[in-house]
Amino acid sequence: MTISPLASPFPVLPAIAGVTPRVARAHYKNWDRCDLTFVTFAEGTTAAGVLTQSKCPSPEVEWCRKALILGNARALVVNAGNSNAFTGARGRTAVEAIAARTAQTLGCQPSDVYVASTGVIGVPLPIDKAEAGLDAAFVADVCSWQDATDTIGTTDTFPKAATTSAIVDGKTVNLVGIIKGSGMIAPDMATMLGFIFTDAAVDGAFLQGCLAAANEKTFSCITVDSDTSTSDTVLAFATGRAGNAPLTSSDDDGADAFAAALADLCRQLAHLVVRDGEGATKxxxxxxxxxxxxxxxxxxxxxxxxxxxxxxxxxxxxxxxxxxxxxxxxxxxxxxxxxxxxxxxxxxxxxxxxxxxxxxxxxxxxxxxxxxxxxxxxxxxxxxxxxxxxxxxxxxxxxxxxxxxx
Amino acid sequence: MTISPLASPFPVLPAIAGVTPRVARAHYKNWDRCDLTFVTFAEGTTAAGVLTQSKCPSPEVEWCRKALILGNARALVVNAGNSNAFTGARGRTAVEAIAARTAQTLGCQPSDVYVASTGVIGVPLPIDKAEAGLDAAFVADVCSWQDATDTIGTTDTFPKAATTSAIVDGKTVNLVGIIKGSGMIAPDMATMLGFIFTDAAVDGAFLQGCLAAANEKTFSCITVDSDTSTSDTVLAFATGRAGNAPLTSSDDDGADAFAAALADLCRQLAHLVVRDGEGATKxxxxxxxxxxxxxxxxxxxxxxxxxxxxxxxxxxxxxxxxxxxxxxxxxxxxxxxxxxxxxxxxxxxxxxxxxxxxxxxxxxxxxxxxxxxxxxxxxxxxxxxxxxxxxxxxxxxxxxxxxxxx
Structure with a gap:
């Protein structure tokens, strides 16, 4: 695949305390590459998300929407090569199996596990491959951000990530985001999936508000071809390991700085997707x-x-x-x-x-x-x-x- | 230009009593072809029209919208090679000049003259060329439907026309339509222009109702690339020369047959535009x-x-x-x-x-x-x-x- 002429080099990214990425081979397609990303979070991590408004969403999107009501996170599982969209009851069962197996291994609730998938529409995600991939990921070495970014990609021509930071309550908080998508699209209909990780301590509801506001001015303001995916997902996870007093409202010290940093990160990620738009030269x-x-x-x-x-x-x-x-x-x-x-x-x-x-x-x-x-x-x-x-x-x-x- | 693989042969079209087409060279572009179409109508001809809903319409569209309030027609002038859209006061002046010169020659009101233009946006239609072209058209021989259809075209790869008939009040009424457009578009932004001629006697308001209803199920149901032109225009003219008792409402004998025939003609014309969609193979x-x-x-x-x-x-x-x-x-x-x-x-x-x-x-x-x-x-x-x-x-x-x- 030819790299987009608008590609950016992969940035230097800080580790985010409380976030541990791993990758594994689930062999969702006949390829020799990692295609399952498994990220664990420290206890107390909050989550926020914005999801496709498609009336035909994938079961992963529906799962995340429900999990976000509680807004607690202990793990994220991302499957590349199969979007599992429009697959009926079998697709839903696959998502439930992934959450159940992960929850059992981590000793958490299934609702603490977020799942996203990208790739061909209409083929149920094979549960046996997902479970074998998960089992390999559970015992895999911790990987780099670049490995995780490569692993969530499908037809992307370059790995896309960004970072920023803010001072909150006298502490430096770091934010890292990774994203995939060449527009909303790929040869077999894939998706834009974005994941944001921060060590800031942020109440889940406030994190959701910040992410929704940032989304309005960033992801909702990009288009490659006007075709909205069945599986678009952006999730944000805050581990709280930076040690700041938790942000709960925009009146808190540092809340504005955090919201601005999050918006800046979303803008960087959104631009990277456009820069990898299919066929893009401008x-x-x-x-x-x-x-x-x-x-x-x-x-x-x-x-x-x-x-x-x-x-x-x-x-x-x-x-x-x-x-x-x-x-x-x-x-x-x-x-x-x-x-x-x-x-x-x-x-x-x-x-x-x-x-x-x-x-x-x-x-x-x-x-x-x-x-x-x-x-x-x-x-x-x-x-x-x-x-x-x-x-x-x-x-x-x-x-x-x-x-x-x- | 390669002819569309979906092209249809030009059909055999009947003459429409009360309709007289002529063409001339206005030299709107540096080309050696007729580019001004001039059609005269018998006294008593009624008109109806549907026009682009663009918020940036051409002055021709605005002119026709006003003329349709009265709904009388004695002439139609179509310019090819320049859409005259987005040209400010100079564009409006050009349309007024065409209507005035035509009205003077025919001894009718300027509001009896309908004007449409297609081609590049943003260049005022040159009044001197329009007037010289008109003067040539006034004295030109009557031309064939195919000549008129060729003359309204710009980047069309084949001339597009259709015909149908209906029995109204015991009389056979004929309908002929000609249309241009490769979608809504052409290298310099052109338009879909369609013109329908019938010898039926039809009250203007009822003709407008029939055309609007037909449009809903035909022209409003085609798309090549989702880009709506500044100049889309479909006009229908009824000369009354078939001798039927004038149709004034859907309760009249033959009104349903006429409306169905008009809708059938619009559908044929709409399909021809799609068949000449830019780059179309299916x-x-x-x-x-x-x-x-x-x-x-x-x-x-x-x-x-x-x-x-x-x-x-x-x-x-x-x-x-x-x-x-x-x-x-x-x-x-x-x-x-x-x-x-x-x-x-x-x-x-x-x-x-x-x-x-x-x-x-x-x-x-x-x-x-x-x-x-x-x-x-x-x-x-x-x-x-x-x-x-x-x-x-x-x-x-x-x-x-x-x-x-x-």
């Missing part, structure tokens, strides 16, 4: 301002980000702002054609309902030749604003998704 | 039933039809029903995963929330190898149903839209 940032509301701005930005015509124009390094007008117009949100302004990079190309007369095309052409492209839309109506990120649409996307038989 | 019909409402069924069908993963799977002749599950799940409409059933052609591949055990793959593979593919989705919830049509997503689409500089 990382595109779309800023919308002047909308009637933030929600309206977000919808308009996503309409631009999901437009095949805009995405192919950027792939062709073509400053085709008419396609941006089209995408704004079709969004179904309030817009006044004659107040609309559009820029590429820092160059205004259209405003007041028509092209800027004689704008300098040279900086626009230079901007579009780069790997990072910015499109700005000002609706001139109100204070609403949003930023989203996407990638271009290229022959690579078609090759990955059409040029094979399953 | 014509795809998507039937959704068992939804909570027809509206919900339509949204789910469009979610499947617009999914890049579904469209690339069909391009790859891959019975990847997991992607259909994904697209149903992301539609945001009521769905119960465990009641969902999916078929390709006549073969049920998934039902009750999982794959049909051991379904026969041979007829599915054979079906997908054909040029016409059917996907059926049964939600098992209610009586709502919808059918939409789309094409596959191929390297051809990327080549047309990304592999050039504007």
């Amino acid at each position: 990382f595109i940032r779309i800023d919308v301002e002047g909308a009637e509301s933030d929600r309206s701005a977000h919808r308009i930005a996503m309409s631009v980000a999901n437009s095949p015509l805009v995405k192919t124009a950027i792939a062709g390094e073509d400053a085709n702002w008419g396609r941006v007008v089209m995408a704004v117009g079709k969004a179904g949100e309030p817009a006044e054609r004659d107040q609309l302004a559009i820029r590429f990079g820092t160059t205004q190309v259209a405003e007041g309902g028509l092209a800027v007369a004689g704008y300098d095309e040279a900086p626009v052409a230079a901007h579009l030749k780069g790997s990072d492209v910015e499109i700005g839309v000002d609706l001139g109506l109100g204070e609403g604003r949003a930023t989203v990120w996407t990638c271009d649409l290229t022959h690579g996307y078609i090759s990955i998704n059409a040029d094979y038989r399953s | 014509f795809i019909r998507i039937d959704v039933e068992g939804a909570e409402s027809d509206r919900s069924a339509h949204r789910i069908a469009m979610s499947v039809a617009n999914s890049p993963l579904v469209k690339t799977a069909i391009a790859g002749e891959d019975a990847n029903w997991g992607r259909v599950v994904m697209a149903v799940g992301k539609a945001g409409e009521p769905a119960e995963r465990d009641q969902l059933a999916i078929r390709f052609g006549t073969t049920q591949v998934a039902e009750g929330g999982l794959a049909v055990a051991g379904y026969d793959e041979a007829p599915v593979a054979a079906h997908l190898k054909g040029s016409d593919v059917e996907i059926g989705v049964d939600l098992g919830l209610g009586e709502g149903r919808a059918t939409v049509w789309t094409c596959d997503l191929t390297h051809g689409y990327i080549s047309i839209n990304a592999d050039y500089r504007s």
Whole structure:
């Protein structure tokens, strides 16, 4: 697999006290690589999560949704190569078996075990392979973050992780996140799975609030191809080993710093997914301002980000702002054609309902030749604003998704 | 330009009494072809229209919307090579100039003149070229339907027209429609423009009702790439020369027959646009039933039809029903995963929330190898149903839209 031209090198990541990753071979596919990730957490670890809004979610997503009601975590199991989605009762039984075996081994409740799977849809996860893989993982050596990141990946072209830190209650707390996904998608329909680990002490409900808020501005603001997976999952785990007084509300000292650090980490991870978008050659940032509301701005930005015509124009390094007008117009949100302004990079190309007369095309052409492209839309109506990120649409996307038989 | 593999031969079309088409060269682009279509109508002709819902419509769309309030028609002018969209006051002036010059020549009101344009966005239509083209058209010989159809086209790979008839009040009424569009799109953002001509006598308001109803089940049910144009226009003109007693309501004798014939014509035209979808190699019909409402069924069908993963799977002749599950799940409409059933052609591949055990793959593979593919989705919830049509997503689409500089 060719590495994405937008790939970043794997970062140096700190250990997170209370978090222990291991990997093993469950042989979910006919491949010679680790495909089961097993992470254990110290007692007292809290969990938060955001999960796909698909009406056809995987049983793993349903399992995590239930476990998050209690919000305690002792283990995370991630299967790569089989999403176990749309597999009926057999799929549910497989998830329950994984949680039961893990709980028995760790001496915890099944609801303390989180499960996520990624890969082909419609094939029940084989319980015998899962159990054999788990048994191997239970006794495996502790592994590196990079090993864990490689193991959750499927068609990713590079391993994706990020880190940040914050000062909370006089203590430095560390956050590490790992993520997989080339968009929402892969040759057999895979998923975006992201996992965040911190040694901060954070009450589960407050962690959930911070993660949901961060998600709104990060994972919910990226798109590769508009196709939402059945299995999208982002889970955050806080072990409390940094020794800070537990954060329980935004009034606590350091709560803002922690929330900001978590949001920053989510943004880094979300960007990495776009940078590994299938066939991507350009990382595109779309800023919308002047909308009637933030929600309206977000919808308009996503309409631009999901437009095949805009995405192919950027792939062709073509400053085709008419396609941006089209995408704004079709969004179904309030817009006044004659107040609309559009820029590429820092160059205004259209405003007041028509092209800027004689704008300098040279900086626009230079901007579009780069790997990072910015499109700005000002609706001139109100204070609403949003930023989203996407990638271009290229022959690579078609090759990955059409040029094979399953 | 390579002709679409899904192209149909140009049909034999009857003359429509009271309709006189002519074409001329306005030289909107540097090409040696007719690019201005001028159609005159007998006195008493009524008009109806459906126009883009884009919030950034072309001035032509705004002009037609106003003219349709009166609903009288004496002429239609169609410009190819320049959409005149997003051109501010200069664009509006050009449309007004075309209507004024035509009205003066014919001795009618400017509001009796309908104008549509297709081509590049953001370049004001040159008034001098439009006027010279019109002057040539005024004195040109009457042309054939095929000449008119060729002249409204831009990046279409074949000319698209259809005909049908009905018995109304003991008289045979004829309907002819011509249309252009390769989806909503072309290298510089063009449009779907469709024009329907009939010799039936039909009251304008009733004609509008029939056209709006037909549109709901035809043009509003096709998609090539989810990108809605700034200039989409379908206009219908009824000259009354067939001699039937004018149709004024659905209670009139023959009203149902006329409405059915109009809907049939719209369906034929809509299918032709999909068959010329950019890069299309497969014509795809998507039937959704068992939804909570027809509206919900339509949204789910469009979610499947617009999914890049579904469209690339069909391009790859891959019975990847997991992607259909994904697209149903992301539609945001009521769905119960465990009641969902999916078929390709006549073969049920998934039902009750999982794959049909051991379904026969041979007829599915054979079906997908054909040029016409059917996907059926049964939600098992209610009586709502919808059918939409789309094409596959191929390297051809990327080549047309990304592999050039504007």
